Amino acid sequence: MMKVDLIFVLQWVAVLFGVLQVWYSKENRPVNYLFGIISVLCNIYVLFVSKLYAESLLNGYYLIMSIYGWWFWLFGKKEETTQQVLISSSTKREYILAGSIVLFSFCVFYFGLYHITDSDVPHWDALVSAFAWAGMWLLARRKIENWIFLNISNVISIPLLFYKGLPIYAGFTILLFVMAIWGYINWYKLMRTRD
Numbered sequence: 715m716m717k718v719d720l721i722f723v724l725q726w727v728a729v730l731f732g733v734l735q736v737w738y739s740k741e742n743r744p745v746n747y748l749f750g751i752i753s754v755l756c757n758i759y760v761l762f763v764s765k766l767y768a769e770s771l772l773n774g775y776y777l778i779m780s781i782y783g784w785w786f787w788l789f790g791k792k793e794e795t796t797q798q799v800l801i802s803s804s805t806k807r808e809y810i811l812a813g814s815i816v817l818f819s820f821c822v823f824y825f826g827l828y829h830i831t832d833s834d835v836p837h838w839d840a841l842v843s844a845f846a847w848a849g850m851w852l853l854a855r856r857k858i859e860n861w862i863f864l865n866i867s868n869v870i871s872i873p874l875l876f877y878k879g880l881p882i883y884a885g886f887t888i889l890l891f892v893m894a895i896w897g898y899i900n901w902y903k904l905m906r907t908r909d
Contacts, residue, residue, distance in 0.1 A: 721760050725882040728756035736890055739853065740897035742801065742904060747784035751777060764878050767831050768823040768843040769871075776850055783854030800908065801901050804857045812848040812863060820844035835874060842871045858905065861898035865891055 731753035738746035754773040761770035790799045804812065820840050827836035849863030868891040875884035 721763060722882075724756040724760050725880070725886075728753045728760065729882060729886040731756075732886060733889065733893075736893045736897065740893060740900050742901065744784055744787040747780045747787075750780045754780065760880075760883075764880060765831070765833055766835075766839055766874075766878060767833055768827055768836075768839040771823075772843040772846050775847055779850045779854045783850075786854055787856060799856050801856050801858055801905050803905070804852065804859045808852070808855070808857060809859075812852055812859070815848040815851060816844045816863075819847045835877070838870060838874045842867050842874060845870070858898065858901045861894045861901070865894045868894065 731749045735746045735750035735753055738749065754776040757773040758770050758777075761767075761773060787799055820843075823840035823843050824836055827833040827840055833839055845863050845867035849860045849867060852860035852863060868887050872884050872887050872891070875881070875887060
């Protein structure tokens with residue numbers, strides 16, 4: 715019974731801090747990464763216990779990318795008129811790299827999930843994680859397309875989370891989907907006002 719209660723509590727903590735992370739990300743605020751770090755630490759445990767191994771590993775990647783993104787947003791290549799790296803669109807090279815991240819990570823995750831773990835959903839777990847890996851890399855680089863890649867991951871993840879008996883996370887992912895649309899619109903407006 716204690717294990718179920720811990721998972722329930724950790725889901726809510728992860729959701730609360732995840733909402734704050736996405737909210738501040740949408741608002742283009744570097745502090746988003748602090749909330750994200752707390753959320754992903756909770757997620758790693760809950761998803762691993764639920765046998766969503768690729769998503770658990772994905773959250774480990776989120777942890778690393780959160781540290782990198784926070785540093786890059788604050789100290790990366792800056793425009794002369796600002797203290798932070800500005801939002802921009804991906805270049806052709808970055809699109810190719812993001813697509814390569816999706817393809818490569820899907821293959822690696824699927825192979826590992828199918829051959830090494832007891833996952834009952836290796837295709838879907840690998841696909842969710844593959845798009846999220848690319849989306850998080852784009853977010854860390856402050857590329858507007860991050861919202862698109864992350865929402866592809868969200869669309870696949872929602873039914874998967876319901877199937878795995880994680881309705882709190884599924885509801886959170888629906889909220890993330892809506893916030894990602896809002897984030898894209900907000901970032902687009904910020905880009906246009908700068909031009």
